[in-house]
Amino acid sequence: MSRAVEEVNRRMLRARDAIDRTYAEPLDVPTLARIACVSQAHFIRTFRATFGETPHRYLQRRRVERSMFLLRETDRSLTDICLDVGFTSLGTFSRTFRDIVGEAPSAYRRRGAAAEAPTCFVMAWTRPSSFGEARPR
């Protein structure tokens, strides 16, 4: 372990925080690489080495976690929720949701339970796990 690794970790964390914060916006690799102060070529590889999954997959889980929250806590339409959390098509949203959560958004909504804790904890602890169970698209 060297200081260099710590420095890279810290910058990758800054990029991951940016994903958490601006998940609803179109996020691209150049933007995130700029936040992390690394080249685009290095960004995806380094992010994965640091956090165990690609930035794209992390973003998908973040969006799906937020959609789960909205499905539980609101009665807004699937289309609204899909667009709200940053997906651009209902098809991609539904497919990604099913891949990660294991059931369709509408089925999840029917049996949803509420969680009331600081948002960051809900965010971190209800984010659907995907370390190996579901393949990124």
Place this chain on the structure above:
Amino acid sequence: MLNAITISHVWVLDQQEALDFYVGKLGLEVAEDQDLGFMRWLTVRVPGDPGRRILLEKPGPPSMDEAAAAQIRELVTKGATGFTVGFSTDDCQKTYETLVARGVEFTQEPTTREYGTDVGLRDPFGNHIRIVQMAAQPAQA
């Protein structure tokens, strides 16, 4: 039995940088700063709340070997040590604006929830800190 929390700790990678942040930016005050020989005993507290201190602890020998310290540093910098410490404030929005002006790195802007309004931020090392303004409790009948 127990009657209070008096001291808790935060892993910091550099105590001077920690002071610059926790005192210089967050506005805490130094409670103790003593060279014990084997370590620098450095604690901070919220002004006006003398009962609770935070030890700004640097991982390393002799309390642990360098390899263990490196693991801790790696976890802290990738944000994997989880939640670190929570503060309260009377005015979350104003505190947020003040700290933004001081260059504090926020992970979450003021967000209103049932329990109140809170923000998330990181210290220079990656530790996750939250500041909450509790919602006014409804008067008990």
